[in-house]
Every structure is written in structure tokens, then in C-alpha cells.
Amino acid sequence: MAALSTGQIISGYNALMGTTSMLTCGPIDGTIKEISFKYNLASAEFNVYVGSIFDDSALLMVSGSEKSKVYMISSINIAGYQTNSLPYGAIQGFPDSDVHNGITGWKDFVIKDINIKGPVTLTFVLSDVGDSAYSTILFIDDVKIKMEKEEKSGKK
Numbered sequence: 001m002a003a004l005s006t007g008q009i010i011s012g013y014n015a016l017m018g019t020t021s022m023l024t025c026g027p028i029d030g031t032i033k034e035i036s037f038k039y040n041l042a043s044a045e046f047n048v049y050v051g052s053i054f055d056d057s058a059l060l061m062v063s064g065s066e067k068s069k070v071y072m073i074s075s076i077n078i079a080g081y082q083t084n085s086l087p088y089g090a091i092q093g094f095p096d097s098d099v100h101n102g103i104t105g106w107k108d109f110v111i112k113d114i115n116i117k118g119p120v121t122l123t124f125v126l127s128d129v130g131d132s133a134y135s136t137i138l139f140i141d142d143v144k145i146k147m148e149k150e151e152k153s154g155k156k
């Protein structure tokens with residue numbers, strides 16, 4: 001499992017400007033057909049800042065030799081109001097109140113018909129909009145990549 005965070009929780013001062021965190025995987029040879037993974041978005045923006053400009057968001061960039069595509073995984077406003085929160089003390093420094101603590105729970109994200117030729121790199125980006133005060137954490141697990149089957153050549 002991997003985790004990205006904004007602000008100073010988990011990442012310390014290593015996140016770019018304290019507001020953006022990236023995770024890159026690859027390069028992967030061949031043509032990527034499908035990507036699936038599980039994600040869990042936890043944020044101190046839930047729930048007070050749902051529907052505000054502080055729309056911390058998670059993206060996946062799939063970059064190949066000929067083209068790139070960007071997919072929106074989730075954001076505070078896309079996910080909306082959360083009824084679940086991280087347990088108290090689960091992550092040091094994370095607010096323990098449900099006013100500033102929400103979690104989506106594990107969700108499946110599936111992207112089909114990608115058709116991007118390698119070498120391919122996958123870059124997960126978690127961005128904190130405008131502030132680094134209220135951290136957001138993206139947990140990622142169970143990443144599966146389906147490749148296009150190599151076409152047999154020779155016969156015409």
C-alpha cells in the first residue's frame with residue numbers, strides 16, 4: 001500500500017511547498033489497456049470545507065511514449081459529505097473531531113480502454129488547494145495493470 005499526503009502529516013516537510021505530493025511508478029513496457037486500484041481519501045477538509053474552494057484533489061497521470069491522459073480520482077467536493085472519520089490517534093497530528101476529519105473508506109477505481117504505449121509511467125498526484133493547513137491523505141492499494149496482448153506478426 002502507498003500513501004500520499006498534503007500538509008505536514010506523514011510527509012513531514014517533504015511535500016512540494018507543503019501542498020502537493022506525488023508518487024511515480026514505472027516505466028512499464030508494452031501497451032497499457034486497463035488500470036484498477038483501491039483508494040481511500042482521508043481529509044481534515046471533511047466536512048466543514050465540502051463545497052468550498054479548498055477542494056483538495058487526487059489525480060492519476062498516465063504518461064506514455066505518444067500520449068498522456070489525466071484522470072480525476074476524487075476530491076473533497078466530488079466525494080462530498082463523509083459520515084466516517086479516522087479513529088482518534090490513528091495518524092499523529094490529524095484532527096480527531098468529525099468536523100475536521102472524514103474518510104471515504106476503500107473505493108474501487110477502474111480505468112478501461114486506456115491504450116497508451118510504453119514506456120508508461122503512472123503518477124499519482126495529491127494536491128492541496130491554496131492552503132497547507134488542512135491535510136488530505138490518499139491511500140492506494142491493490143494496483144493492477146492489464147496489458148494489451150502482443151499482436152503476433154509474420155502472417156499476412
Ligand SMILES: [Ca+2]
Pocket residue numbers: 006045054056128129131132133134135136
Ligand atoms: Ca487542504
